[in-house]
Amino acid sequence: MGEFELITRYFQRPPQRAELAIGDDCALLRVDAGQRLAVSSDMLVEGRHFLSTVAPDRLGHKALAVNLSDLAACGAEPLACTLALALPRADEAFVAPFARGLFALADAHGIELVGGDTTAGPLTLCVTVMGQVPIAQALLRSGARAGDELWVSGRLGDARLALEVFRGSCTLGADDFEAVRRAMECPEPRVALGLALRGLASSAIDVSDGLLGDLGHVLQASRVGARIELAALPRSPVLAAQAPALQHECLLRGGDDYELLFTAPAARHADVQGAAAAAGVAATAIGHIVAAPGLVLVDEQGREQPALARGFDHFA
Amino acid sequence: MGEFELITRYFQRPPQRAELAIGDDCALLRVDAGQRLAVSSDMLVEGRHFLSTVAPDRLGHKALAVNLSDLAACGAEPLACTLALALPRADEAFVAPFARGLFALADAHGIELVGGDTTAGPLTLCVTVMGQVPIAQALLRSGARAGDELWVSGRLGDARLALEVFRGSCTLGADDFEAVRRAMECPEPRVALGLALRGLASSAIDVSDGLLGDLGHVLQASRVGARIELAALPRSPVLAAQAPALQHECLLRGGDDYELLFTAPAARHADVQGAAAAAGVAATAIGHIVAAPGLVLVDEQGREQPALARGFDHFA
Numbered sequence: 246m247g248e249f250e251l252i253t254r255y256f257q258r259p260p261q262r263a264e265l266a267i268g269d270d271c272a273l274l275r276v277d278a279g280q281r282l283a284v285s286s287d288m289l290v291e292g293r294h295f296l297s298t299v300a301p302d303r304l305g306h307k308a309l310a311v312n313l314s315d316l317a318a319c320g321a322e323p324l325a326c327t328l329a330l331a332l333p334r335a336d337e338a339f340v341a342p343f344a345r346g347l348f349a350l351a352d353a354h355g356i357e358l359v360g361g362d363t364t365a366g367p368l369t370l371c372v373t374v375m376g377q378v379p380i381a382q383a384l385l386r387s388g389a390r391a392g393d394e395l396w397v398s399g400r401l402g403d404a405r406l407a408l409e410v411f412r413g414s415c416t417l418g419a420d421d422f423e424a425v426r427r428a429m430e431c432p433e434p435r436v437a438l439g440l441a442l443r444g445l446a447s448s449a450i451d452v453s454d455g456l457l458g459d460l461g462h463v464l465q466a467s468r469v470g471a472r473i474e475l476a477a478l479p480r481s482p483v484l485a486a487q488a489p490a491l492q493h494e495c496l497l498r499g500g501d502d503y504e505l506l507f508t509a510p511a512a513r514h515a516d517v518q519g520a521a522a523a524a525g526v527a528a529t530a531i532g533h534i535v536a537a538p539g540l541v542l543v544d545e546q547g548r549e550q551p552a553l554a555r556g557f558d559h560f561a
Numbered sequence: 562m563g564e565f566e567l568i569t570r571y572f573q574r575p576p577q578r579a580e581l582a583i584g585d586d587c588a589l590l591r592v593d594a595g596q597r598l599a600v601s602s603d604m605l606v607e608g609r610h611f612l613s614t615v616a617p618d619r620l621g622h623k624a625l626a627v628n629l630s631d632l633a634a635c636g637a638e639p640l641a642c643t644l645a646l647a648l649p650r651a652d653e654a655f656v657a658p659f660a661r662g663l664f665a666l667a668d669a670h671g672i673e674l675v676g677g678d679t680t681a682g683p684l685t686l687c688v689t690v691m692g693q694v695p696i697a698q699a700l701l702r703s704g705a706r707a708g709d710e711l712w713v714s715g716r717l718g719d720a721r722l723a724l725e726v727f728r729g730s731c732t733l734g735a736d737d738f739e740a741v742r743r744a745m746e747c748p749e750p751r752v753a754l755g756l757a758l759r760g761l762a763s764s765a766i767d768v769s770d771g772l773l774g775d776l777g778h779v780l781q782a783s784r785v786g787a788r789i790e791l792a793a794l795p796r797s798p799v800l801a802a803q804a805p806a807l808q809h810e811c812l813l814r815g816g817d818d819y820e821l822l823f824t825a826p827a828a829r830h831a832d833v834q835g836a837a838a839a840a841g842v843a844a845t846a847i848g849h850i851v852a853a854p855g856l857v858l859v860d861e862q863g864r865e866q867p868a869l870a871r872g873f874d875h876f877a
Contacts (some may be wrong), residue, residue, distance in 0.1 A: 264597060268782070269702050270634035270767060271599040273694070276592040281580060283587040284675060286689055288645035290682035318586035329604035329687045359600060362687075366606035371645045371678075371687035373602055378589070386585050451586060466584070 251335050252363055255344040256328070261357045263325060272359030274325055280377035285315035291368040295430075296411060301339045303430040304370070305346030310434045311453065312374040313354060314503040317439030318451040320384040321376030325359045326351065331366030354436055384442060384449035384507065389467035391536035393447050393508035396517060396528050398435050400479045401456055403428035405499030406487065415491065421483045428481075432503035438528070441520035442507060449507035455498040457552060459506055460540065467508075470539045473532035473552075489545075497542075497552070508534055567651050568679055571660040572644070577673045579641060588675030590641055596693035601631035607684040611746075612727060617655045619746040620686070621662030626750045627769065628690040629670060630819040633755035634767040636700040637692030641675045642667065647682030670752055700758060700765035700823065705783035707852040709763050709824035712833060712844050714751050716795045717772055719744035721815030722803065731807065737799045744797075748819035754844070757836035758823060765823035771814040773868060775822055776856065786855045789848035789868075805861075813858075813868070824850055 252267065260266040265273040276282050289295055289308055299307075309326060316323050328347070332339070351358060356374075389395075407429040409415050410422055417425065435451075442449060448467055452459045456478075464471055478496045485492070509517050514530070521528035532543075540552045573583045581589040592598050605611055605624055615623075625642060632639050644663070648655070667674060672690075723745040725731050726738055733741065751767075758765060764783055768775045772794075780787055794812045801808070825833050830846070837844035848859075856868045 264696060265699070265701070270631040270765075271601045271637060271692070271699075273597040273599055273635075273696065273699055276598055278594065281589040282592055282598060282691070283589055284641075284643060284689075284691065285587045286643040286645050286677050286687070288647055288678045288680055288682075288685070288687060290647050290680055290685075293680060293682055315586040319589075321587060325600075327600060327602040327689060329602050331604055331606050331685060361602050362604045364604055364606055364609060366604075366609055366685065367683040369604070369606075369647060369682065369685050371602070371604060371689075373600075373643060373687075373689040375598070375600065376587070380580060380589060383581070383587075383589055385581070449586075 247335065251340060255340050256358060258357070263357055263359045266357060266359040272325070274359060274375065276377050279379055281380045281383065283316055283319050283321035283376040283378050284373065285312055286371065286373040287311050289370040299430050301342040302346030305343040306350050306431050308370045308372050309347050309350045310432045311503060312372045313434035313436055314432070314451040314453065316374055316376040317434050317436045318384060318449045318505055319378060320382055320439045320443045320449065321378040322440060323354045323356045323374060323376045323436060325356050326372055326374045328358055328361040329371040330361065330363050331369040332363070333368060334365065382443040384439065384446050386448055386450050386463045386466035388448040389463055389469050389508040389534045390447055391469055391534055392511060393534040394511045394514060394530050395471055395473065395532040395534060396507050396509065397452065397479065397531050398438055398505040398521065398526050398528050400481050401452065401502050401504060402484045402492065402495030402499045403481050404432070404501035405495040406484050415487070417483065424481065425483055429501055432501070434503060435505045435526055437524035438505055438521060438526050441524045445513060445516055445520055446507040446509050449505055452502040452504045452506050453500065455500045456506065457497045457540070463506065464538070464540065470535045470537045471532055472535055472541045472543060474543050476545045477529060477531045479527065479529040563651065567656060571656050572674060574673070579673055579675045583674065583676055588641070590675060590691065592693050595695055597696045597699065599632055599635050599637035599692040599694050600689065601628055602687065602689040603627050605686045615746050617658040618662030621659040622666050622747050624686045624688050625663050625666045626748045627819060628688045629750035629752055630748070630767040630769065632690055632692040633750050633752045634700060634765045634821055635694060636698055636755045636759045636765065637694040638756060639670045639672045639690060639692045639752060641673050642688055642690045644674055644677040645687040646677065646679050647685040648679070649684060650681065698759040700755065700762050702764055702766050702779045702782035704764040705779055705785050705824040705850045706763055707785055707850055708827055709850040710827050710830060710846050711787055711789065711824055711848040711850060713768070713795065713820055713822050713847050714754055714837065714842050714844050715820040716797050717768065717818050717820060718800045718808065718811030718815045719797050720817035721811040722800050731803070733799065740797065741799055745817055748817070750819060751821045751842055753840035754821055754837060754842050757840045761829060761832055761836055762823040762825050765821055768818040768820045768822050769816065771816045772822065773813045773856070779822065780854070780856065786851045786853045787848055788851055788857045788859060790859050792861045793845060793847045795843065795845040
């Protein structure tokens with residue numbers, strides 16, 4: 246199977262919103278009046294961002310999910326995506342389920358694949374997503390204010406726990422492993438929550454490099470500090486059953502969570518709970534923004550410890 | 562040097578048109594009223610799309626150039642780009658000149674880098690460009706009509722000739738080699754010509770996979786055929802000095818030309834010449850569109866030969 250046949254068979258579908266999708270030099274897309282185009286691009290490399298053991302349909306899901314998560318963190322409504330795919334060979338046994346996983350998530354969010362590129366090379370995926378948001382409602386990293394509550398959606402740390410099992414540094418029963426492996430391989434982008442937080446959250450980011458690292462970006466952009474209650478960090482029963490040191494590592498420096506970390510005025514606590522309920526996802530208050538720079542962790546015994554807000558670095 | 566420092570030092574510059582560029586989850590960008598967003602994405606893999614011998618500044622140029630060429634072929638005005646970059650290591654000796662080459666071309670076209678990704682991995686570049694064009698003026702592959710003249714910008718085949726020298730299948734003197742190598746490594750996207758062809762060209766595509774292959778896409782999308790005069794194909798003095806068989810291979814199946822191949826009504830011959838002159842690039846009439854499907858090559862002796870319109874396939 247050649248390159249063009251592979252694209253036609255697995256990736257080309259009739260345009261929906263786009264006036265021109267796959268099959269010309271560019272895709273043409275409408276951005277509604279009064280809205281700004283929101284764009285984000287992520288590259289996934291085999292062995293770095295995913296293991297060779299991942300099922301292709303889950304990989305298709307994840308490649309799009311991590312990008313939709315960026316739109317969610319911005320409060321943007323997803324419109325379309327492009328996919329650039331380097332493949333060792335044109336292997337239908339990989340491409341067919343990969344496309345199925347990607348399109349299932351695309352359909353769930355009402356977006357379409359409008360273009361991209363297919364080439365031979367080491368397995369690498371680059372998805373660019375496009376969305377729209379009214380400029381005044383975009384959720385930025387820079388809006389956190391002292392006194393704001395700090396929230397996180399869903400649960401943290403399961404993806405990292407799964408990675409530790411793959412690394413052989415801990416073991417889990419089959420059902421527990423499948424549950425955390427699913428968190429690692431099939432993250433659900435919190436798009437509905439991002440939209441519900443427009444006009445409500447003062448700042449937002451998606452947790453992709455670990456809670457501390459991504460919170461660090463918000464604190465730096467907003468020029469504030471934060472206090473986090475370790476006991477409040479939402480975790481699965483599987484993670485809660487692990488040793489405290491491993492729990493903390495997964496919760497604070499896990500990475501690959503794709504949950505939304507956001508701030509909102511404390512007076513709007515109930516509104517945030519309502520927004521999360523409407524979006525069908527849990528939201529947990531995990532601490533506060535403070536004026537003094539730096540990050541303080543309050544442990545389960547109420548002891549304060551300063552923490553370094555550093556995330557995962559691909560070259561470190 | 563870590564990932565975030567590398568991004569800050571080499572890729573982050575103050576936003577220009579973008580309301581939000583590098584440094585948040587998404588970039589936010591304005592698309593003007595009455596315009597459509599035009600998007601294209603290309604991935605370049607070391608050893609496939611470029612040789613390890615290429616100077617990093619030229620690679621930075623080329624990664625953006627091949628994408629701007631897609632906007633040009635659509636008649637779109639470039640706005641912004643994203644860059645996803647997988648690097649074996651955070652090597653400043655590579656990244657500094659790479660960024661310099663990319664930004665020099667971006668500046669020449671008044672566009673900005675608004676986001677992307679940096680990761681460790683086999684050297685791979687994925688650029689996504691965004692532009693805008695009024696929907697009615699977009700140049701598509703599907704608009705060629707019988708009787709239209711067929712045009713190509715610049716010269717064809719030099720990039721392929723350079724590749725043949727690298728492959729060892731032919732030799733050139735140092736000056737000649739540098740000239741064709743420059744064509745391969747530093748293509749100039751024909752953005753000004755694409756804009757000048759709005760409302761004038763009936764169809765357009767950029768020649769990236771070889772003249773025959775890309776013409777094939779236009780003929781298929783437009784449901785027409787074409788006659789090409791081999792003698793008319795524009796070529797450099799260096800290519801013109803090669804054996805006829807090599808010339809034909811480079812001209813017809815070369816690839817990496819990044820010239821515009823377009824059609825326009827024959828009655829507008831002078832207008833096309835004027836548009837090309839205004840855009841500062843040569844345009845050569847190389848044949849005609851005919852109603853009967855298929856492609857006929859007319860050789861230097863006036864003999865007709867049918868040709869297969871097939872382009873480069875990364876998996877063939």
